[in-house]
Every structure is written in structure tokens, then in C-alpha cells.
Amino acid sequence: MKYETYLRDELLKATHRWPMIFLFGILGSLVGFAAAYLWPSPYRATKELYIGIEVQNAMSDADVLRYSGVQYSNINDFKNWQMANLNTMITMQPVLEETLDILQEGDSYWQGVTWQELKEMLHVYWRNAGKWQLVAETQDALRAVQAVTAWESVVVQTAQRAIDAGLQALVHFKELNTLITEQREVETRLQKVESVYAALWSWQENLSTLPESAPLSETDRLSIWNLVLSIAMQGNPWETHLASFPQSSAPVSHYLQWIQEVKPVLEVEAFTLKSLIASLRQQQSEVEQAFSEASQQSLGLSASLRLEKVGDQPAQVRAVRPIGAMLLAGCTLGLLTWMFLWLIQTNLR
Numbered sequence: 486m487k488y489e490t491y492l493r494d495e496l497l498k499a500t501h502r503w504p505m506i507f508l509f510g511i512l513g514s515l516v517g518f519a520a521a522y523l524w525p526s527p528y529r530a531t532k533e534l535y536i537g538i539e540v541q542n543a544m545s546d547a548d549v550l551r552y553s554g555v556q557y558s559n560i561n562d563f564k565n566w567q568m569a570n571l572n573t574m575i576t577m578q579p580v581l582e583e584t585l586d587i588l589q590e591g592d593s594y595w596q597g598v599t600w601q602e603l604k605e606m607l608h609v610y611w612r613n614a615g616k617w618q619l620v621a622e623t624q625d626a627l628r629a630v631q632a633v634t635a636w637e638s639v640v641v642q643t644a645q646r647a648i649d650a651g652l653q654a655l656v657h658f659k660e661l662n663t664l665i666t667e668q669r670e671v672e673t674r675l676q677k678v679e680s681v682y683a684a685l686w687s688w689q690e691n692l693s694t695l696p697e698s699a700p701l702s703e704t705d706r707l708s709i710w711n712l713v714l715s716i717a718m719q720g721n722p723w724e725t726h727l728a729s730f731p732q733s734s735a736p737v738s739h740y741l742q743w744i745q746e747v748k749p750v751l752e753v754e755a756f757t758l759k760s761l762i763a764s765l766r767q768q769q770s771e772v773e774q775a776f777s778e779a780s781q782q783s784l785g786l787s788a789s790l791r792l793e794k795v796g797d798q799p800a801q802v803r804a805v806r807p808i809g810a811m812l813l814a815g816c817t818l819g820l821l822t823w824m825f826l827w828l829i830q831t832n833l834r
Contacts, residue, residue: 527622530629530802532637533795534617538564564614570785575609575640587635606632630800644792650782657776664772668765675758677716682751684712689744697738722750
């Protein structure tokens with residue numbers, strides 16, 4: 486109780502010395518003002534971008550990315566991968582060099598600035614898809630606005646080119662799938678044609694050992710019929726040859742003649758299929774090249790990504806350390822200094 490009374494009395498005495506408290510506050514404010522003068526605050530100019538992902542289209546890109554060797558377990562991983570790619574693209578050297586070219590064309594001040602120095606001025610702040618902030622910090626408010634405005638323009642244009650390339654990669658990927666499917670179908674057809682041709686050749690050799698006037702057994706006749714029927718297609722010349730297939734009890738010579746007439750048809754089809762396969766492989770190689778180029782130009786950005794400016798308002802610019810804030814900080818520091826000295830003095834009594 487005695488200590489509390491003593492402390493209350495000391496506080497009461499201190500409040501009657503308010504000029505001293507006021508003086509410490511004034512001195513602290515002057516220190517804050519001096520600090521603001523000696524270490525001028527940089528200016529921060531800010532522009533906002535909207536970043537979004539069309540989830541309904543992301544799965545189309547999933548097949549393309551898996552073909553390219555990119556693996557992810559769910560759509561959230563895909564989103565994070567896109568955000569990381571975009572963050573990397575924004576500060577790439579070509580983007581910064583293009584930004585610097587624009588700045589140098591508009592103001593001679595930037596002639597002596599390198600892209601590395603420009604990179605030190607620029608920052609991007611984001612947490613997720615949605616609003617991203619592009620920020621330029623420099624000692625001159627005008628230069629900060631110039632830098633972030635030019636940077637925003639280049640980022641939007643570069644991203645749009647990359648997204649368009651990603652869309653083109655998706656188109657090429659679908660073309661590639663179509664060509665691969667068609668090629669497999671043609672190769673399967675060729676295998677069947679060559680298999681039937683080899684079987685007919687074998688039948689021809691076997692039938693050549695039999696008397697030409699002897700009738701062919703119904704079992705052998707149906708075997709030859711089913712063999713050719715398995716690859717017969719609608720239209721000439723297959724309809725003509727199927728219609729001329731020897732009837733039951735026809736002699737072996739009729740079957741030999743019929744096989745001799747069918748073999749050239751198979752040879753022509755096999756040659757045509759091989760030519761088609763060669764053409765499909767050439768087309769596939771060209772599309773793969775186009776797909777590879779489009780993928781590289783996409784910079785890893787998906788066709789489902791959306792990047793837009795948030796309005797056409799000028800950049801928001803403010804001082805990082807306003808003078809008012811420095812004065813307030815100095816005043817606070819002065820008052821804390823007075824309180825510290827008062828506590829020491831009180832304890833020494």
C-alpha cells in the first residue's frame with residue numbers, strides 16, 4: 486500500500502511537469518523530421534491485375550501437360566503450378582528488357598538504367614488467384630508510376646501471347662491425338678491385309694498340289710471365304726470379287742484363279758496403306774514440332790488462365806515512409822525516452 490501511494494504521488498508530480506513531457510515529444514518529432522529529411526522515403530506505385538483460371542477448361546489442358554511430362558495430382562496443384570509459372574514470367578529478362586525499351590523511348594532518364602536495376606525496383610505481391618499487385622519502388626514518384634505502368638502493359642501483352650500459344654498447343658495436341666489414332670487404325674488394317682495375303686499365298690501353294698479338276702471340300706472353301714471376308718470392304722473391287730467367289734463343288738482350278746485375281750487387290754491396298762502411314766507419320770512429325778514450339782512459347786501458361794487489367798485507372802502512388810508517420814514515430818520515441826528516464830529517476834530516490 487505504501488509503494489502504491491508513493492507511485493501515485495510520483496505520477497502526480499510528473500503530470501505537473503507537462504512542459505518537460507511536451508518538450509520530449511517535440512524533440513522526438515524533430516528527430517523524426519530529421520530522419521525523414523536525411524533518408525528520404527521511396528515512392529511506391531501500384532497497379533492491379535486480375536488472375537483467374539477457368540476450371541472447366543483446365544482438364545483439357547491436363548492431357549496436354551501429361552503429354553509434356555508435367556504431373557500433378559489434382560486441380561489445386563494445377564492452379565499452384567500456373568501461379569508459379571506466371572510469377573516467374575512476370576520477372577523474366579525479356580519482359581524486363583521490353584519494359585525498359587518502352588521507358589527509354591518515353592523518358593531519357595531511363596537511358597542509364599539496366600534491366601537488372603529495373604528488376605530491383607519491381608515487385609509482385611499475391612497470395613492466390615484473384616488480384617495481383619504490381620509494385621514499383623523508387624525515390625521519384627513520377628519514375629515509379631512510369632515503371633509500373635510500362636511493366637503492367639508488357640506483362641499483360643506477354644501473358645496474352647503465352648496464353649494464345651497455350652491454346653494453340655492444345656489445338657495441336659488434339660490434332661496429334663487424331664493422327665495417332667488414325668495411324669494406329671491404318672497400321673492395324675495393314676497387318677490384317679498382309680496376314681490375309683500371306684494366308685492366301687499359303688492356300689495357293691497347297692491347292693497347287695491338288696488335282697485342278699478335283700472339288701474343294703466345303704471346310705476348306707469356307708476357310709478361304711471367311712479369310713477374305715474378314716478384310717473385305719464395301720465397294721469395288723471387293724464386291725466384284727466376293728460375288729465371283731467359286732460356288733460349292735467348284736474345282737480347285739477355280740479357286741486358284743480366284744486367289745490369283747484377289748492377290749493384286751491386296752497388294753495395291755497394302756501399298757496404299759503403307760503410303761498413307763508414311764504420310765501420317767510425316768504429318769505427326771510436323772504437328773509434334775508445332776506443338777513443341779507452341780508449348781515453349783506458352784511459357785508454361787495454360788489456355789485456361791485469364792489475366793486482365795483491373796480497370797484503366799492510373800497507378801496509385803504513395804510514400805513508403807510518409808513524413809507524418811515519421812513525425813508520429815519520433816514523437817512516440819521521445820515520450821518513451823522521457824518515461825524511461827522518469828522510471829530510472831524514480832527508482833533512484
